[in-house]
Amino acid sequence: MNYPTTREEAKRTGAKYYFTNKPCTRGHVAPRKTKGCCVECMKEDWVTDNERRKTLPKSEASKAAGRRYYERNKDAVIARAAARPIEEKRRHKDNYKKENPEVINTSWIKSKNENIAISASMTSNTLAVTSFSRYRLRIGIFG
Numbered sequence: 001m002n003y004p005t006t007r008e009e010a011k012r013t014g015a016k017y018y019f020t021n022k023p024c025t026r027g028h029v030a031p032r033k034t035k036g037c038c039v040e041c042m043k044e045d046w047v048t049d050n051e052r053r054k055t056l057p058k059s060e061a062s063k064a065a066g067r068r069y070y071e072r073n074k075d076a077v078i079a080r081a082a083a084r085p086i087e088e089k090r091r092h093k094d095n096y097k098k099e100n101p102e103v104i105n106t107s108w109i110k111s112k113n114e115n116i117a118i119s120a121s122m123t124s125n126t127l128a129v130t131s132f133s134r135y136r137l138r139i140g141i142f143g
């Protein structure tokens, strides 16, 4: 791409970038924004600032915006989550467990209580057979 070689030329022609072929104060030889600085410096600053912002607690407004986004784009969000590679899901889960040690996975307790309720509603002679059948159904063995 042909950039103007000076900021003045860029301003005059209305170009957004110019290229001097000289290193900036941080040593990048890269195009510069007519209304700003070197694009490589901008990228570096963005990465640094993004790392800092990741550590900040989320504001209530930000959380609300996230919830609104989810409500409006539920299907797309769920589809993206389902399409995520399994390693990424595991990493997410492990990080969540590490960051929230007080949260215990109670799904197995819920499942156990459901089984007890179902078993209790059956007559005693079908109880053993039924729980074994449910187990086989859950792990995918039929017949």
Ligand SMILES: [Zn+2]
Residues within 6 Å of the ligand: 024, 025, 026, 027, 028, 038, 039, 040, 041, 042
């Ligand atoms: Zn630079």
